[in-house]
Amino acid sequence: MSAPIRFPRFFVTTPSPCPYLPGRTERKVFTELAGPHAGELNDALGRIGFRRSQAVAYRPSCHGCQACVSVRVRADAYRPTASQKRTLVRNADLVVTACKPWTTEEQFRLLRAYLAVRHPGGGMADMDEFDFADMVEQTPVRTYMIEYREPSDGARPGRLVAACLTDKQGDGLSMIYSFFDPGCEGRDGLGTYVIADHIRRAAEAGLPYVYLGYWVEGSDRMQYKTRFRPIERLAASGWMAFDPPAPAPARRRRAPLPSKEQLVGTP
Incomplete structure (x- = not known):
């Protein structure tokens, strides 16, 4: 039994x-x-x-507030916008590898560079190597660190420019936390590329959804998620189509991230 x-x-x-x-x-x-x-x-x-x-x-589970809404993209029906198509073409030479959830010094250096520019003084600003290892390696489920590298010169792997901690679930990919080189010359839109690439890979694997975490109406730092369509939100009656006004493209955001102690991965 x-x-x-x-x-x-x-x-x-x-x-x-x-x-x-x-x-x-x-x-x-x-x-x-x-x-x-x-x-x-x-x-x-x-x-x-x-x-x-x-x-x-x-x-x-906030008293008197339901602003945080779970959202996911329908991978099989996703059609990139003109701007997203340009980003996909511009970064099409990147080499993508699904690695085991085991941290490296190179990943940590990239994370520190990302936090310093995009989220200075945020809740993760004081994250050290041990905190980073806990975030990545303490997982009881099927998890990968997806690495995005520039092409190799033949002698060694290309430079790491983006990474995403990703869970593979039964019905899709769940993006836990992504980070990238915010000053990588000639590669604007790396954050957009990582999401679009996850959507494409989910569709190719026959997985219907990519989970993007929470969308919060009124929070500027969450609006980028609604650029990926078709998108669904979780309501009391279940998942349903979601059609909020698409935000204008934004270059950089400088909002604080929640702390590790608040049990937040990728929002």
């Missing part, structure tokens, strides 16, 4: 300042991902709006 599946126990964090909307507080409900059925549990929770951070699955 197989062992029975234990129903997960859920807990709630204490309220803390909201990292997205000034003047509000946030609270999360979370559970541990552990044991032989961790992957199945993560898949099931992902379909109802949970996100993974290390061995924890969480979702917002």
Whole structure:
């Protein structure tokens, strides 16, 4: 006989300042991902709006606020915009590799460069090598570090210019956290390219969705997600088509990221 599946126990964090909307507080409900059925549990929770951070699955549970909305892109129906097509062409020579979730010094240097320019003083600004290793390596599910490198010169691998910590779920790819070289000459739009590449790869693998985490109306730092269409949001009645006004292309954002202690991976 197989062992029975234990129903997960859920807990709630204490309220803390909201990292997205000034003047509000946030609270999360979370559970541990552990044991032989961790992957199945993560898949099931992902379909109802949970996100993974290390061995924890969480979702917002804020009193009187439902601003955080889970969103996902329909990979099979995705059609890049004219701007996204240019970004895809400009970066088409990048070499993409799905690596095991094991950190390297090169990845950490890239992360530090990204945080210093895009999120100075944010919640992850003081992340050290051990924190980074915990974020990447403490995973009970099928996880990859997707690396994006410039072409090799033949003697050694090309320079790492972007990376994304990604979970492979039963119905799609979940982008946990991505980072890139913000000053890489001739490669504008690396963040856009990484998302578009995930959508393309999900479609090629027969996976219907790419999960982008939470979209927050009124938070500028979240608006980039709605540039990828068709996009769906999770409502009380289930997943449904979502058609918010597409934001204008933006070059750089300088908003603080939530801290590791707030159990946030890629928002």
